[in-house]
Structures are given as structure tokens and as C-alpha cells.
Amino acid sequence: MLQIRKLTEHIGAEIRGIDVRVRLPADTYQRLRMALCQHAVLVFRGQEITDPQQIQFSAGLGPLEMTIPSDPIGDGGPLGVISNVDKLGEIIPPNDVRSLYTKGNMLWHSDGSFKPIPLRASLLAAKAIPPAGGNTEFASLTASYETLSAPQQEQLQGLFAEHSLAHSRAQIAPNLMTESFLDDTPPVPQPMVRLIPETGRRALLVGSYATHIVGQPLHEGQTLLAELLAWVTRPEFVYSHRWQLNDLLVYDNRCCLHRGRDWDRANCKRILHRTTLAGDGPAPASNAPPHTP
Numbered sequence: 001m002l003q004i005r006k007l008t009e010h011i012g013a014e015i016r017g018i019d020v021r022v023r024l025p026a027d028t029y030q031r032l033r034m035a036l037c038q039h040a041v042l043v044f045r046g047q048e049i050t051d052p053q054q055i056q057f058s059a060g061l062g063p064l065e066m067t068i069p070s071d072p073i074g075d076g077g078p079l080g081v082i083s084n085v086d087k088l089g090e091i092i093p094p095n096d097v098r099s100l101y102t103k104g105n106m107l108w109h110s111d112g113s114f115k116p117i118p119l120r121a122s123l124l125a126a127k128a129i130p131p132a133g134g135n136t137e138f139a140s141l142t143a144s145y146e147t148l149s150a151p152q153q154e155q156l157q158g159l160f161a162e163h164s165l166a167h168s169r170a171q172i173a174p175n176l177m178t179e180s181f182l183d184d185t186p187p188v189p190q191p192m193v194r195l196i197p198e199t200g201r202r203a204l205l206v207g208s209y210a211t212h213i214v215g216q217p218l219h220e221g222q223t224l225l226a227e228l229l230a231w232v233t234r235p236e237f238v239y240s241h242r243w244q245l246n247d248l249l250v251y252d253n254r255c256c257l258h259r260g261r262d263w264d265r266a267n268c269k270r271i272l273h274r275t276t277l278a279g280d281g282p283a284p285a286s287n288a289p290p291h292t293p
């Protein structure tokens with residue numbers, strides 16, 4: 001029987017009592033979808049799954065998004081591999097360009113916020129975990145918004161920020177992205193506060209892909225973005241996940257930011273298999289009319 005146990009006051013829940021390897025009843029997927037909207041991160045322990053089983057479970061939660069063919073982590077199919085290991089199973093040196101690219105995951109971000117239709121959710125299955133370090137941290141975009149003062153919330157109404165994958169990767173190293181990947185991911189404007197239709201809550205949309213605020217002087221907008229990011233990532237809004245082998249995590253990119261933490265990447269393998277759920281449209285601004293199912 002499905003059990004939901006909160007992990008912190010504001011973010012994260014552990015799910016027990018289900019086996020994600022089998023096709024689940026429709027109402028179980030529905031309960032999980034709602035739990036995901038409410039808790040932003042769902043943790044399933046001890047799920048030894050194959051890639052097809054991960055894809056099947058993900059598809060039960062919603063339509064899948066394919067990886068961008070020019071993205072180094074994918075091949076255009078539904079599965080991406082986030083790891084420090086090459087195809088032959090050898091550890092990639094930390095200063096290799098492939099390692100630098102994945103270091104972008106260590107900046108706070110919402111997967112796919114640089115896309116016109118941002119990703120709805122992501123799933124990570126742990127295939128190899130270092131003995132220490134390598135946590136993934138999640139920060140609530142809803143609880144952090146709700147604890148802003150009314151004038152601060154008012155200030156954000158109707159604002160848009162431009163999001164760019166190139167901007168995020170440029171913070172790691174210049175010229176990290178190929179021309180074709182740059183062409184596939186031009187910058188896009190996103191509302192700074194968006195509505196989560198299922199719960200009626202509002203969520204901030206900030207993170208390392210946000211470059212500046214549309215219509216504001218560059219420095220002014222960047223200062224506000226940095227202040228908001230510092231607020232969102234205060235300890236009370238963060239859940240830090242210590243990985244165990246065969247963990248499966250699902251996180252709602254509309255409701256939380258996340259980042260990976262460093263580990264001894266020169267000597268220890270860390271392999272996560274990722275699937276993603278597609279968004280159902282452009283991010284709805286918070287002043288959009290209420291959702292009617």
C-alpha cells in the first residue's frame with residue numbers, strides 16, 4: 001500500500017509500498033502526480049530497475065520528453081546518462097571537456113527552463129554512487145515564494161527573465177557548447193512567478209539559466225535574480241539527498257531547483273540515468289486565470 005512520508009517541512013517526501021517495475025493502476029499514478037506537485041521531490045528507495053522499466057514508469061506519470069540529439073548526455077531518445085564514466089566504463093578525467101560540461105549541473109537550476117516549453121519533471125535512477133559526497137540538493141520554489149513579503153511578491157508580478165543554457169555553461173568555461181547545441185537552444189523569456197495549476201500555488205522561476213530581467217537594466221536585474229536565488233536556497237527550503245544505490249528520485253522542475261554536489265570524481269564513479277516529463281505548454285504566468293480541469 002502506497003505511503004507518503006514528508007522528509008522536511010517544505011520539500012521532499014519518501015514513497016513506500018510500491019514497486020515501480022510493474023505497471024501500476026491509473027489511480028496510483030494519479031496519486032503520485034499529485035504528491036509530486038505537493039512535495040516537489042519524491043524519493044523511492046531500493047528500486048532496482050532496467051532502463052525500459054524506468055521509461056515505462058516515467059511514461060505512467062506523463063508524456064516523455066526526448067533528449068536533444070546535440071546534448072552530450074543523450075542521443076535523442078528518452079534516456080539521458082549523467083555520469084563521470086565513458087562508454088568503456090572508464091572514469092573521465094575531471095579536467096576533460098565532458099566533465100566540465102556536467103559541472104553545469106552543480107549550479108542551481110530547473111531542468112529545461114531554457115526551453116520555450118520547460119520540462120515538467122525529471123527522474124533520476126542511481127546506478128553507481130560514490131562512498132562520500134555527490135548529493136543532489138533540492139530547493140522549494142513554492143515555499144520560498146510564499147514567504148516573500150507582499151511588496152516583494154508584488155514587485156515580481158508580470159516580470160519575465162531570459163533563460164539561456166549558454167549563459168549557464170559560460171559560468172563553468174567559455175566555448176563549452178558546440179555550435180549545433182547553441183543553435184538548438186536559443187534564449188527564451190520565462191515568467192519570474194508562475195502558477196502551478198494543480199495546487200493553485202505560485203512558484204518562483206530563477207536559477208543559473210536566468211541571465212537578466214526583460215526590460216530592466218542588466219545589473220539591476222542580475223542583482224534581483226541573485227537575491228532571489230539566495231532566498232530560495234536558504235537551508236529551510238532545501239532537501240539534500242544522500243544517494244543510495246537503486247534510489248529513484250522524481251522531481252517537479254516547476255516547484256524546485258536542484259544542483260549536484262561534488263565528490264572525488266577522479267576516483268569514484270557516479271552514474272544517474274535520467275528520464276524527463278514534457279511540459280504541457282509555456283510556463284503560465286502567475287496572473288493567468290485559474291486552471292479548470
Ligand SMILES: [Fe+2]
Pocket residue numbers: 105109110111258
Ligand atoms: Fe539538472
